[in-house]
Amino acid sequence: MEDRPPLPPFTAETAAQKVRMAENAWNTRDPQKVALAYTPDSAWRNRDLFINGRDEIVEFLTMKWSRELDYRLIKEVWAFRDNRIAVRFAYECRDASGQWFRSYGNENWEFDEHGLMRRRLASINDLRIAESDRLYHWDSCGPRPDDHPGLTELGL
Secondary structure (H helix, E strand, O other): OOOOOOOOOOOHHHHHHHHHHHHHHHHHOOHHHHHOOEEEEEEEEEOOEEEEHHHHHHHHHHHHHHHOEEEEEEEEEEEEEOOEEEEEEEEEEEOOOOOEEEEEEEEEEEEOOOOOEEEEEEEEEEEEEOHHHOOOOOOOOOOOOOOOOOHHHHOO
16 A cells, blocks of 8 residues: 555644645545545544445545535644544535535544544534635635635634
8 A cells, every 4th residue: 555645653744734635635626536545444424424435435525515516625733643633624615506604623533554544533513604704715626825824814
């Protein structure tokens, strides 16, 4: 199996790198690309769904991004130790009717020795927002620009 650096055990610097890499990948909204960061037998809990393996990850993300339009995500390290990283995040998206949402959440990640995520536990809450309340303004389907504020800077 090929390594996906940075590898555990994580430092503050490598945990932040891993989180930003995940954020950038999710902002592509490319389920196949995103799934490659997970072990073939990765286990997820996402809200009330239990997802197992890359095929189910691709299926879930394909469905997710067909409903969550103009999706933009920011992640931030909350804590780390050894092969685990705790992340807080918020994303903005709209539904097909044009209603905007900001979804807030926390994730617990566990990695194998190759730097692939083998477990992802996500708790997420959704908040309806007006389009004028959006805070994420960068080109769709791409990484957050380096000069765009993160969660802490945005007060989220």
